[in-house]
Amino acid sequence: MSRTTVAQILRSSNSPGSATVKGWVRTKRDSKAFSFIEINDGSSLANLQIIVDATIDGYETSVHSLRTGASIAVEGEVVASQGKQKWEMQAASLMVLGNSDEDYPLQKKGHSPEFLRSIAHLRPRTNLFGAVFRMRSRMAYAIHNFFQQRGFVYVHTPIITASDCEGAGEMFRVTTLDGKTLDKSPDEDFFGKPAYLTVSGQLEGETFACALSNIYTFGPTFRAENSHTSRHASEFWMIEPEMAFCDLQEDMALAEEMIKYLVSDALENCAEDLEFLGKFVDKGLLERLKFVATRDFERISYTDAVELLLKSDKKFEYKVEYGHNLQSEHERYLTEEHFKCPVTVYDYPVEIKPFYMRRNDDEKTVAAMDLLVPGIGEIVGGSQREERLDVLRANIKHHDLSEEEYYWYVDLRRYGSVPHAGFGLGFERLLMFVTGVSNIRDVIPFPRVPGSAEF
RNA sequence: UCCUCAGUAGCUCAGCGGUAGAGCGGGUGGCUGUUAACCACUAGGUCGUUGGUUCGAACCCAACCUGAGGAGCCA
Structure with a gap:
């Protein structure tokens, strides 16, 4: 299935149905039975929230060890979110394209422009x-x-x-x-x-x-x-x-x-x-x-x-x-x-x-x-x-x-x-x-x- | 080139003469739909560099390096 951008999904007014998105993990929140992953592919400022049930294939090995900055491809159904965003994706399958080392310097918080200048590649x-x-x-x-x-x-x-x-x-x-x-x-x-x-x-x-x-x-x-x-x-x-x-x-x-x-x-x-x-x-x-x-x-x-x-x-x-x-x-x-x-x-x-x-x-x-x-x-x-x-x-x-x-x-x-x-x-x-x-x-x-x- | 300010953990900062700290991030575990999630435990530092003062320096002094702000020059 061809890639849909995060922007295309977030801007659609009707339910986009099933789709494949690819991007980089901005943040991940784990719970016992599932994880929330937010990915960004640069097509828009906003991230797409993805729900991954722990029952999914390879959850323990891939999703659990996934870190901020990793690149992933997710295929799933886009559904109305129960949270504050309009759409979110219920993952059917998730593939880790490249995990991110644990010293990934970008945190889920504000950084100073001076620090970010020193990592201009990221x-x-x-x-x-x-x-x-x-x-x-x-x-x-x-x-x-x-x-x-x-x-x-x-x-x-x-x-x-x-x-x-x-x-x-x-x-x-x-x-x-x-x-x-x-x-x-x-x-x-x-x-x-x-x-x-x-x-x-x-x-x-x-x-x-x-x-x-x-x-x-x-x-x-x-x-x-x-x-x-x-x-x-x-x-x-x-x-x-x-x-x-x-x-x-x-x-x-x-x-x-x-x-x-x-x-x-x-x-x-x-x-x-x-x-x-x-x-x-x-x-x-x-x-x-x-x-x-x-x-x-x-x-x-x-x-x-x-x-x-x-x-x-x-x-x-x-x-x-x-x-x-x-x-x-x-x-x-x-x-x-x-x-x-x-x-x-x-x-x-x-x-x-x-x-x-x-x-x-x-x-x-x-x-x-x-x-x-x-x-x-x-x-x-x-x-x-x-x-x-x-x-x-x-x-x-x-x-x-x-x-x-x-x-x-x-x-x-x-x-x-x-x-x-x-x-x-x-x-x-x-x-x-x-x-x-x-x-x-x-x-x-x-x-x-x-x-x-x-x- | 000149003037001013700042360099302490990966990041943001506190400590300002007497054994190096916090929050976030990382790791491990827990968890009821979370959204900078939450809870517990844990690892992590030649305090920019080099000299000096002192019984003792992250802290005082000097030089240098790096960064930031401003001036000039311009866009």
């Missing part, structure tokens, strides 16, 4: 991580839906790249030189020049936007920053749409629309997992998500934001000053205390932003934007790109970059240049926002952070 078997990673999968799917429905083309930008800097942080070097040859010149290395893991697919994305109009990337990126916070990882996934014939206004509108779309999709399709997360991880989660899905976001220029911060009674650890980046505490004040909703801050001072952002007519600011959300801070960063050849060239020079290195990027401005814009969305930051999980290491299957690349 943590998807917990309610929390099952919920988080089902949602991660759903959100990835929803991201593709969002862009595909709008006619965006999915582009795979390279993971190994030779163009350095881009102003997006420290890079990991990729090399085949070993301990003996490490002092050799990069000319003799695998690619004939220094190569790195990408920190962003944006520049390559722009080349495709300048041909296919609307594109997006969705893939891993790497930053060798030595940052120790709950919001940074060395390897993370990023979504980067890029649109030709597009200005900053349309760019901001797309970012806001996207966040709303993803939050709505989660509410619609991850109800069971969200209910769990709202109960055990973040009490205000559902309320916040519903709020974000329905309410308009705020927008404020950098200049106005600075003024607003200066006028506020709030005491900040760091001074608010025009021309400086907004500190985390400033961003959080805007989104969490002042507006109490997602806020897009736009038109930043030219000095604090990278070379490719479009200079505004005031000559003091660039057409850049950051979308801030409560609890996380910056979740999206984007800009309209500089499409004017002479201005871009001057910027490259001003930032001490080599125009030769970026000849292909400059070429886009020589052959049919168009206004274009895009943004980057940190996938894990989105997941933190949508799941209420407060540490980035708990929304990525195997986190890589400075000093740690286990599993």
